[in-house]
Amino acid sequence: MKKYLVIGNPINHSLSPKLHNYWIKEMGLNAIYEKKKIEENEIKFLIDSIRKNQINGINVTVPYKKKIIPFLDKLSSEAEITQSVNTIYCKDKKIIGHNTDIEGFEMAIRHLKFDIVKKKFLILGAGGVVPSIIFTLQKMGALQISISNRTKKKAEDLKKMFKNLNILEWGDLNDFDMIINATSVGLKENDSISLDFSKCGKNKVFYDVIYNPTKTNFLKKGKELGNISENGKMMFIYQALASFDIWHGIKPKIGEEIIKILD
Numbered sequence: 001m002k003k004y005l006v007i008g009n010p011i012n013h014s015l016s017p018k019l020h021n022y023w024i025k026e027m028g029l030n031a032i033y034e035k036k037k038i039e040e041n042e043i044k045f046l047i048d049s050i051r052k053n054q055i056n057g058i059n060v061t062v063p064y065k066k067k068i069i070p071f072l073d074k075l076s077s078e079a080e081i082t083q084s085v086n087t088i089y090c091k092d093k094k095i096i097g098h099n100t101d102i103e104g105f106e107m108a109i110r111h112l113k114f115d116i117v118k119k120k121f122l123i124l125g126a127g128g129v130v131p132s133i134i135f136t137l138q139k140m141g142a143l144q145i146s147i148s149n150r151t152k153k154k155a156e157d158l159k160k161m162f163k164n165l166n167i168l169e170w171g172d173l174n175d176f177d178m179i180i181n182a183t184s185v186g187l188k189e190n191d192s193i194s195l196d197f198s199k200c201g202k203n204k205v206f207y208d209v210i211y212n213p214t215k216t217n218f219l220k221k222g223k224e225l226g227n228i229s230e231n232g233k234m235m236f237i238y239q240a241l242a243s244f245d246i247w248h249g250i251k252p253k254i255g256e257e258i259i260k261i262l263d
């Protein structure tokens, strides 16, 4: 039986096992997908388990997407550019790190039927997933990408990777067509970003990378102010689908059922 894992810390909230095991069953594969909370000093052991064929693939989540890189033999170009790995597999005896958050975010935006060209984006936060979002928006032809992070230095560090990034002060909610919450605020049900969104205008898109809970206060506020709101569920599903395809060579169809099992 093939074995797959998602690793992170914390890991309890992860719905990846639910999704992958659903597809494994649907496709009749002899495999299992589990979650494992790990400490940083366990990374090496886990990578060695892939070398020994005891584990066939790993998904990586917060806080290890960057920290895992030194333990790998090779990165895909997407992982290299964003310095972020969420999917690991073994090919020709080499341990390869790839980033499917990019494909996940791109497919989620396409699913929204939001035409990116000539649009302005404002990203809140500068954590692990943000390089993937910036890379995808640039690739899809966004007109302007601004970023505002509570700790400005972290946003400035991102500008070293993405030269055209526009750095704003925290809370400077300038002109945008889509605002993306990529902070961790909202993971707890009562969490609220302490910013005043009331002057942002309406008919914009409020997008939250968070998918659990499904309606963060950020999304509720956006909607209340007359904007479209969308959570990170489709991004999550599409990044998982891309990992599944890498490991099993199959892309199951995304139907209503899969969307429902995550609610």
Ligand code: ATR
Pocket (backbone or CB within 6 Å): 062, 063, 124, 125, 126, 127, 128, 129, 149, 150, 151, 154, 182, 183, 184, 185, 193, 194
């Ligand atoms: P990591 O930084 O380890 O990748 P993350 O969960 O991906 O972790 O990122 C957390 C993001 O949420 C950061 O941008 C963080 O801002 P700081 O860089 O200032 O820490 C942001 N964040 C967390 N709590 C916040 C809060 N109460 N208000 C505003 N931003 C917050």
